[in-house]
Amino acid sequence: MNLYTIMGEALRALRLNLLRTGLTMLGMIIGVAAVVLMLSIGQGAQSKINESITSMGSNLFIVLPGATSSGGLSFGSGSVRTLTVGDSEAIADLLAVKATAPVISGTAQLNFGANNWSTIITGTTPDYFSVGGWSMDSGSFFSASDLRSATRVAVLGKITATNLFGDVEPTGKIIRITNRPFIVVGVLAAKGQSLSGRDQDDNVFIPLTTSERQITGNQFPGSIRYMTVQGESAEVMDEAEAEIIQLLRQRHRIRDGAENDFTVRNLTAIAEVATGAAKIMSIMLGAIASVSLLVGGIGIMNIMLVSVTERTREIGIRMAIGANRQAILAQFLLEALMICILGGLAGVILGISGAWMVSQLADMMIIITFGMVALAFAFASAIGIFFGYYPARKAALLKPVEALRYE
Amino acid sequence: MYPVKSDTSTKPLIHVENLCKNYSLGSSTGDPINSQVLFDVCLDINPGEFVAIMGHSGSGKSTLMNILGCLDTPTSGHYWLAERDVASLSSDELARIRNRYIGFVFQGFNLLKRMTALDNVATPLLYAGLNRSRSRKLALEQLRRTGLENFALHQPNQLSGGQQQRVAISRALVNQPQLILADEPTGNLDSQTSSEIMALFDQLNREQGITIVLVTHENEIAAYANRLIRLKDGHVIHDESQTPESISATI
Numbered sequence: 118m119n120l121y122t123i124m125g126e127a128l129r130a131l132r133l134n135l136l137r138t139g140l141t142m143l144g145m146i147i148g149v150a151a152v153v154l155m156l157s158i159g160q161g162a163q164s165k166i167n168e169s170i171t172s173m174g175s176n177l178f179i180v181l182p183g184a185t186s187s188g189g190l191s192f193g194s195g196s197v198r199t200l201t202v203g204d205s206e207a208i209a210d211l212l213a214v215k216a217t218a219p220v221i222s223g224t225a226q227l228n229f230g231a232n233n234w235s236t237i238i239t240g241t242t243p244d245y246f247s248v249g250g251w252s253m254d255s256g257s258f259f260s261a262s263d264l265r266s267a268t269r270v271a272v273l274g275k276i277t278a279t280n281l282f283g284d285v286e287p288t289g290k291i292i293r294i295t296n297r298p299f300i301v302v303g304v305l306a307a308k309g310q311s312l313s314g315r316d317q318d319d320n321v322f323i324p325l326t327t328s329e330r331q332i333t334g335n336q337f338p339g340s341i342r343y344m345t346v347q348g349e350s351a352e353v354m355d356e357a358e359a360e361i362i363q364l365l366r367q368r369h370r371i372r373d374g375a376e377n378d379f380t381v382r383n384l385t386a387i388a389e390v391a392t393g394a395a396k397i398m399s400i401m402l403g404a405i406a407s408v409s410l411l412v413g414g415i416g417i418m419n420i421m422l423v424s425v426t427e428r429t430r431e432i433g434i435r436m437a438i439g440a441n442r443q444a445i446l447a448q449f450l451l452e453a454l455m456i457c458i459l460g461g462l463a464g465v466i467l468g469i470s471g472a473w474m475v476s477q478l479a480d481m482m483i484i485i486t487f488g489m490v491a492l493a494f495a496f497a498s499a500i501g502i503f504f505g506y507y508p509a510r511k512a513a514l515l516k517p518v519e520a521l522r523y524e
Numbered sequence: 525m526y527p528v529k530s531d532t533s534t535k536p537l538i539h540v541e542n543l544c545k546n547y548s549l550g551s552s553t554g555d556p557i558n559s560q561v562l563f564d565v566c567l568d569i570n571p572g573e574f575v576a577i578m579g580h581s582g583s584g585k586s587t588l589m590n591i592l593g594c595l596d597t598p599t600s601g602h603y604w605l606a607e608r609d610v611a612s613l614s615s616d617e618l619a620r621i622r623n624r625y626i627g628f629v630f631q632g633f634n635l636l637k638r639m640t641a642l643d644n645v646a647t648p649l650l651y652a653g654l655n656r657s658r659s660r661k662l663a664l665e666q667l668r669r670t671g672l673e674n675f676a677l678h679q680p681n682q683l684s685g686g687q688q689q690r691v692a693i694s695r696a697l698v699n700q701p702q703l704i705l706a707d708e709p710t711g712n713l714d715s716q717t718s719s720e721i722m723a724l725f726d727q728l729n730r731e732q733g734i735t736i737v738l739v740t741h742e743n744e745i746a747a748y749a750n751r752l753i754r755l756k757d758g759h760v761i762h763d764e765s766q767t768p769e770s771i772s773a774t775i
């Protein structure tokens with residue numbers, strides 16, 4: 118009996134007991150669907166984090182005013198602003214540091230013609246562009262001379278540009294920021310969300326000097342809200358951190374043993390932690406889903422064992438008319454395998470539609486790769502063979518006369 | 525030693541020497557109870573013979589038939605089928621022999637449920653390696669020969685007992701075996717149907733020279749055979765060729 122005919126026999130047997138076949142298959146369907154769904158959610162979360170990390174720029178520190186308390190970071194609007202532009206410039210001169218970008222920020226109302234849009238305004242230096250790993254969508258970032266002369270130039274984030282201008286090209290146009298006219302010199306290319314989930318593209322950037330004097334004002338002249346520091350390379354990050362801390366303690370005249378009045382955070386390290394956590398999460402999701410697949414497999418074994426017992430007489434008859442052990446083995450194994458393959462197919466479809474629904478309803482990023490579908494499918498087939506083999510072997514090893522006598 | 529129908533130069537199709545069969549059953553005391561069902565059975569059956577086996581219930585007829593049909597193995601003794609020592613054959617070779625050389629007919633028909641008569645008859649051909657369409661074609665021809673072509677698409681539960689047994693016989697015949705083993709083939713049938721079935725066996729034996737070994741409780745059925753073997757408590761107590769005259773004498 119060739120494989121094709123045995124397949125026909127197996128299919129016929131499955132059709133004869135549709136309800137049971139369906140219920141067994143359900144276990145497989147749910148298992149495979151769960152694996153596909155969980156893997157796609159895990160992958161989605163992971164790639165979202167990766168996207169945020171690459172968008173962040175590389176080898177970054179963020180230096181914030183205020184000490185790190187055990188409960189996290191304490192810097193409120195009321196606290197004294199201990200970081201200054203001078204600090205930023207001094208840090209930029211350190212050997213292990215490539216560049217720094219001091220930032221003061223606030224919110225502002227933007228107008229273009231009849232359109233208005235309220236967003237975060239960031240006053241910074243031209244280095245912000247390279248430190249943050251930005252690129253331009255159109256135009257250019259403001260220059261060092263803009264910073265020196267505190268000109269009224271603005272660079273828009275992509276979302277801000279779209280909201281304010283629609284289809285109009287913003288570069289070269291005049292907008293009003295809190296009623297003062299600014300010329301738009303460029304629009305940044307979109308970056309998406311940051312690790313903390315904040316949208317990085319809804320923003321307007323102006324020279325630090327302009328911001329300080331004309332827009333946000335400054336309670337404590339020269340002080341900044343925070344600064345971003347870029348290390349020379351990944352290798353010197355620890356060194357850079359130590360240098361920054363030493364320099365700032367010196368500049369702020371902090372006595373030995375006293376607490377820092379600033380906080381240095383290594384964003385790359387935070388990113389690594391986040392990536393690691395996402396990885397663990399996807400592994401755990403996969404593991405949980407695999408358990409349901411395993412349970413489905415045990416269901417198959419259970420049903421196949423019942424089926425072998427129930428059909429002992431049939432097996433005896435088949436042996437009496439010439440079936441050899443391989444033929445019996447193949448028939449029962451193929452029955453199990455077909456439940457898995459058909460269930461696996463349905464499960465993949467269900468899993469993909471489920472993932473799509475999750476992405477629509479929960480606004481989550483979902484990634485489905487051919488690899489994970491193939492994995493779930495291969496896993497299902499392996500379970501079919503693994504759990505189908507024992508009952509099939511049991512059937513094949515029956516003695517013809519005993520099988521025939523079975524009532 | 526035993527009377528044979530044809531000339532003595534013919535090699536026996538079945539040659540059985542000192543065949544014994546024991547069954548051991550577990551008992552409440554834990555020690556297995558050993559019961560012997562066949563005692564030193566010796567038999568030679570030549571190609572073309574039509575043998576009837578008779579005996580009381582429990583005398584070991586089915587046990588012997590199962591061994592002859594390679595469905596069961598003896599506890600001791602030897603069995604040569606067409607000069608091959610059955611004990612030396614692998615399970616695959618036994619399956620092949622059951623498929624090609626032996627056709628088994630049971631009292632309870634033993635058709636595969638929820639399968640049409642046609643598919644039932646085609647199954648041995650499938651196991652012989654033929655494809656489905658070729659198997660169906662040959663199976664239909666076989667059903668035609670047994671007069672069942674109108675019932676080809678009926679399932680066993682849609683057929684009368686006689687029709688079911690004819691399907692079973694068709695299935696036994698479809699691979700053109702040399703040997704038919706029939707264990708009370710008419711046990712579940714009325715006398716009219718029984719004689720139809722027996723006429724079929726008789727025809728197969730006379731026209732195609734198929735060797736037939738048949739178990740029965742009825743003298744009328746045994747009368748179709750040209751040799752009669754009687755078993756009693758696992759012993760062969762009678763083995764004689766019979767002619768119509770000798771039969772009427774016994775009856």
Ligand SMILES: Nc1ncnc2c1ncn2[C@@H]1O[C@H](COP(=O)(O)OP(=O)(O)OP(=O)(O)O)[C@@H](O)[C@H]1O
Nearest residue numbers: 547548549561579580581582583584585586587588
């Ligand atoms: N699997 C078995 N285990 C134990 N004993 C068995 C088994 N099969 C048969 N026997 C015993 O072997 C003896 C012969 O049984 P067998 O079926 O060969 O009788 P039989 O001559 O065919 O009887 P009947 O005419 O009723 O069919 C019986 O006593 C029976 O109890």
Ligand SMILES: [Mg+2]
Nearest residue numbers: 585586587707
């Ligand atoms: Mg019997």
